[in-house]
Amino acid sequence: MPYIERGQSDIINVEFSNHQYPILIGKSLENYNLCEYSSSHQFLIVTHKNLHDLYSSKLRFSSPIDIEINWCFIEEGEIHKANDSLQKVLSQAIKLKYRRNSCFIAFGGGVIGDITGFAASIYQRGVELIQIPTTILSQVDSSIGGKTAINHPLGKNMIGTFYQPNAVVIDTSLLETLPKSELVSGLAEVIKYALINDAPFFDWLDANIDNLLTRDTSAINYAVNKSCKHKQAIVEVDEKEKGVRALLNLGHTFGHALEALTNYEKYLHGEAISIGMVIASEVSKRMSLITQEEHNKIVVILKKAGLPVSIDSSLGISIDSLINQLFLDKKNVKSSALKTILLKGIGKAFILEDTPIEIVKDVLGKSFS
Amino acid sequence: MPYIERGQSDIINVEFSNHQYPILIGKSLENYNLCEYSSSHQFLIVTHKNLHDLYSSKLRFSSPIDIEINWCFIEEGEIHKANDSLQKVLSQAIKLKYRRNSCFIAFGGGVIGDITGFAASIYQRGVELIQIPTTILSQVDSSIGGKTAINHPLGKNMIGTFYQPNAVVIDTSLLETLPKSELVSGLAEVIKYALINDAPFFDWLDANIDNLLTRDTSAINYAVNKSCKHKQAIVEVDEKEKGVRALLNLGHTFGHALEALTNYEKYLHGEAISIGMVIASEVSKRMSLITQEEHNKIVVILKKAGLPVSIDSSLGISIDSLINQLFLDKKNVKSSALKTILLKGIGKAFILEDTPIEIVKDVLGKSFS
Numbered sequence: 001m002p003y004i005e006r007g008q009s010d011i012i013n014v015e016f017s018n019h020q021y022p023i024l025i026g027k028s029l030e031n032y033n034l035c036e037y038s039s040s041h042q043f044l045i046v047t048h049k050n051l052h053d054l055y056s057s058k059l060r061f062s063s064p065i066d067i068e069i070n071w072c073f074i075e076e077g078e079i080h081k082a083n084d085s086l087q088k089v090l091s092q093a094i095k096l097k098y099r100r101n102s103c104f105i106a107f108g109g110g111v112i113g114d115i116t117g118f119a120a121s122i123y124q125r126g127v128e129l130i131q132i133p134t135t136i137l138s139q140v141d142s143s144i145g146g147k148t149a150i151n152h153p154l155g156k157n158m159i160g161t162f163y164q165p166n167a168v169v170i171d172t173s174l175l176e177t178l179p180k181s182e183l184v185s186g187l188a189e190v191i192k193y194a195l196i197n198d199a200p201f202f203d204w205l206d207a208n209i210d211n212l213l214t215r216d217t218s219a220i221n222y223a224v225n226k227s228c229k230h231k232q233a234i235v236e237v238d239e240k241e242k243g244v245r246a247l248l249n250l251g252h253t254f255g256h257a258l259e260a261l262t263n264y265e266k267y268l269h270g271e272a273i274s275i276g277m278v279i280a281s282e283v284s285k286r287m288s289l290i291t292q293e294e295h296n297k298i299v300v301i302l303k304k305a306g307l308p309v310s311i312d313s314s315l316g317i318s319i320d321s322l323i324n325q326l327f328l329d330k331k332n333v334k335s336s337a338l339k340t341i342l343l344k345g346i347g348k349a350f351i352l353e354d355t356p357i358e359i360v361k362d363v364l365g366k367s368f369s
Numbered sequence: 370m371p372y373i374e375r376g377q378s379d380i381i382n383v384e385f386s387n388h389q390y391p392i393l394i395g396k397s398l399e400n401y402n403l404c405e406y407s408s409s410h411q412f413l414i415v416t417h418k419n420l421h422d423l424y425s426s427k428l429r430f431s432s433p434i435d436i437e438i439n440w441c442f443i444e445e446g447e448i449h450k451a452n453d454s455l456q457k458v459l460s461q462a463i464k465l466k467y468r469r470n471s472c473f474i475a476f477g478g479g480v481i482g483d484i485t486g487f488a489a490s491i492y493q494r495g496v497e498l499i500q501i502p503t504t505i506l507s508q509v510d511s512s513i514g515g516k517t518a519i520n521h522p523l524g525k526n527m528i529g530t531f532y533q534p535n536a537v538v539i540d541t542s543l544l545e546t547l548p549k550s551e552l553v554s555g556l557a558e559v560i561k562y563a564l565i566n567d568a569p570f571f572d573w574l575d576a577n578i579d580n581l582l583t584r585d586t587s588a589i590n591y592a593v594n595k596s597c598k599h600k601q602a603i604v605e606v607d608e609k610e611k612g613v614r615a616l617l618n619l620g621h622t623f624g625h626a627l628e629a630l631t632n633y634e635k636y637l638h639g640e641a642i643s644i645g646m647v648i649a650s651e652v653s654k655r656m657s658l659i660t661q662e663e664h665n666k667i668v669v670i671l672k673k674a675g676l677p678v679s680i681d682s683s684l685g686i687s688i689d690s691l692i693n694q695l696f697l698d699k700k701n702v703k704s705s706a707l708k709t710i711l712l713k714g715i716g717k718a719f720i721l722e723d724t725p726i727e728i729v730k731d732v733l734g735k736s737f738s
C-alpha cells in the first residue's frame with residue numbers, strides 16, 4: 001500500500017502571488033520550534049482549556065530574545081464561533097498590549113482556527129498567524145487556504161476574511177484524543193477530496209476505511225497528507241474562491257442548508273456534508289452524469305465510515321424550507337439560479353451554475369429516512 | 370498661480386502589485402456613473418441621514434441590468450466609529466440578502482469611510498467598495514490607501530483591515546456644506562503633506578491659506594489634488610505600513626495621545642494633529658535638525674489656518690499621562706523605544722525609531738498654553 005512510513009515528515013508549500021507558507025506534516029508537534037515561523041516576540045495562543053491541559057507541553061518556543069506567551073481560552077462548540085469569542089481574543093490582545101507585530105496561534109479545531117484567523121486578520125489591521133489544527137476536519141480542510149470567519153445570528157460564516165497564516169503545523173498524533181464522532185465527521189471531508197478529483201484515492205479510502213477508523217498512524221498520515229495536497233492545489237489557483245475553489249463545496253450547499261435549518265445542533269459538519277454529497281450524487285445520477293453503480297459506491301463508503309446518508313425524518317424539515325435555505329447560501333452569488341457542485345464520475349466534480357430546481361426538489365423529497 | 374482650472378478633472382491611479390484603482394477628482398459627482406466602477410448589481414450606501422438628504426440626488430447609477438440600491442444610516446461622530454455601527458451595516462446587508470458580489474459605498478467623512486471599508490472587507494469575506502469622501506479630511510487622507518478600522522473601547526483604530534476600494538470619487542463641491550471647523554481640521558492633513566516632502570507646496574499653502582478658508586474652488590481643488598497625489602505616492606510603495614508609509618504619521622503619534630487622553634471629545638482629529646506637528650517640529654528643533662525660523666514658519670501657517678498649536682492647560686493633562694499614552698500607540702511596534710516622525714527641514718520628514726525621551730518630555734512640558 002502507498003503508505004507514508006510512520007514518522008516520515010513532509011512539507012507542502014502553499015504559494016500565492018504575494019505570500020507563501022508551509023504546511024508541516026508528519027512530525028510530532030514538539031519537533032517544531034514555533035519561533036522559526038514568526039518574526040514576533042509576542043504570542044497569543046487561542047485554544048480550549050482542555051487542549052491546553054492535554055497538549056500545552058508540546059508547544060515549543062525557542063528564541064535568543066525574550067518572548068511573551070499568553071493563552072486565551074474559548075468555549076467549545078459552533079455556538080461560540082461568534083462575536084463574543086472574537087471580542088474576547090481581541091480584548092485580551094489589547095489588554096496585554098500586544099503590538100502590531102505580534103503572532104496569534106490557533107490551537108484547536110475548525111472553530112478555533114476560524115475565530116483566531118479572523119482575529120489575527122483584523123487586530124491592528126493584521127498580525128501574524130500560525131495554525132495548529134487538532135481535529136481531522138481542521139487538519140485536512142479549514143486550517144488550509146486562509147478562510148476565516150465567525151457566524152452572525154443571521155447566517156453562518158457571514159463575517160470573515162481571507163487571511164493566510166505563516167505556517168500550518170499538523171501533528172496527527174493529536175487525533176488520538178479526538179472523540180470518535182469528530183473523527184468520523186472529518187472523514188467526510190477526506191472522502192470529498194477523493195470524489196472531487198482523485199479516483200485512485202477513493203479506492204484507497206474504500207480499502208482502508210477501517211484502518212482510519214481505528215486511527216492507524218500510517219493510514220491517518222497518508223489520508224491527511226493526501227487531503228492537504230488536494231486542498232493546497234485548489235486554493236493556490238483560486239485563493240479567493242472566484243472559480244475552481246468552489247469545487248471544494250461539494251456537498252456543502254445542501255449540507256449548509258441542513259445545518260442552518262437544524263441550528264447547527266443536530267449534525268456535525270461532516271455529517272451534514274455526507275448527506276449533502278449523497279444528494280449531489282443523486283442529482284448527478286438523475287441528470288445521467290454518473291451511473292447507479294457509482295452512486296452506490298459513494299453511499300457505501302460514507303456508510304462504512306459511519307456517516308449518515310439521509311436526512312432524519314423526525315427532525316421535521318420540509319423540502320420547501322430546504323429549497324429556501326439553499327438560495328440563501330452565500331456561495332450562491334446569483335439570486336435566481338441555484339449553483340451546485342455535481343459529479344461526472346468519482347473523481348470528476350464540476351460546477352453547475354444553474355441546477356434544475358425540479359430535479360433537486362425531487363431528490364430532496366426522497367432523501368429522508 | 371499653478372491652479373487647476375475650475376472644472377478640470379483628473380484621474381490619479383493607485384497601483385498595487387495585485388490591485389489598482391482610480392481616484393477620480395475634479396468633476397461634480399453626478400458626472401460619474403457609479404456602475405462603471407463595480408461589477409455588482411447590489412449597492413449598499415452607508416452614510417449619515419443629513420448627507421442623504423443633501424446629496425442623494427447626486428449619486429448616479431446607470432445600468433442595463435436591474436440594480437438594487439439600499440441606504441444604511443450611521444449616527445454622526447467618532448463615538449459611533451464602533452462595533453455597534455459596524456454590526457448595523459453587516460446586519461442590514463444580511464437582512465437584505467446582499468450577496469458576496471455586492472458593493473458597499475462609503476458616502477461620508479472619515480468615520481463613514483472607515484466603518485464601511487471595514488464592513489466591506491469582512492462581509493462574506495470581502496465585497497466591492499467605492500469610497501465617496503465628503504469632508505476635506507477624508508478626501509485627502511482616509512479614503513485613500515485602504516486603511517479601514519473601528520475603535521475598540523480600549524483603543525482607537527485597534528480593529529480593522531487594509532482593504533482597497535474599486536474607486537475613490539472626490540467632488541470638492543460637497544465641501545460647501547462642511548462646517549468651518551471641519552474644513553480647518555482637514556487643512557492640518559494638507560499642511561502635513563507639504564511638511565513631509567513638498568516645500569514648494571508649503572509655500573503655495575502659505576500664500577493661499579485664505580483662499581482655502583473661503584473655499585475658493587480652484588484653490589481647494591488644487592490642494593486636494595496635490596494631497597491625493599502625495600498620499601497615493603506613499604501608499605503605493607508601502608501598502609501595509611511596513612516602512613515609509615509611517616511618514617504619514619507626522620504629528621499623529623503626539624496627536625493620537627492627545628485625542629485618547631481627552632476621549633476624542635476635545636479636539637477634532639486635525640486639531641490634535643496640528644498640535645502634534647508643532648511638538649514634532651519643536652523636538653526636531655531641539656535636536657538641531659531644523660532651524661528656529663523653520664519652526665516658526667510651521668507654527669505660523671497652522672495658526673493662519675485657524676488650528677491650535679499648543680495644548681489647552683485647562684484640560685488638566687499631565688506630561689506623564691501623555692508619555693504613557695505615546696508608548697501605547699499601535700504604531701510603536703517596539704515596547705521600549707519611542708518611534709516618531711520628525712523633520713530635517715520643511716518638506717523633509719523622516720522616521721526616528723528611538724526618540725530621546727528626555728527631549729520629548731521637555732518639549733511636552735512647554736507645549737501647554
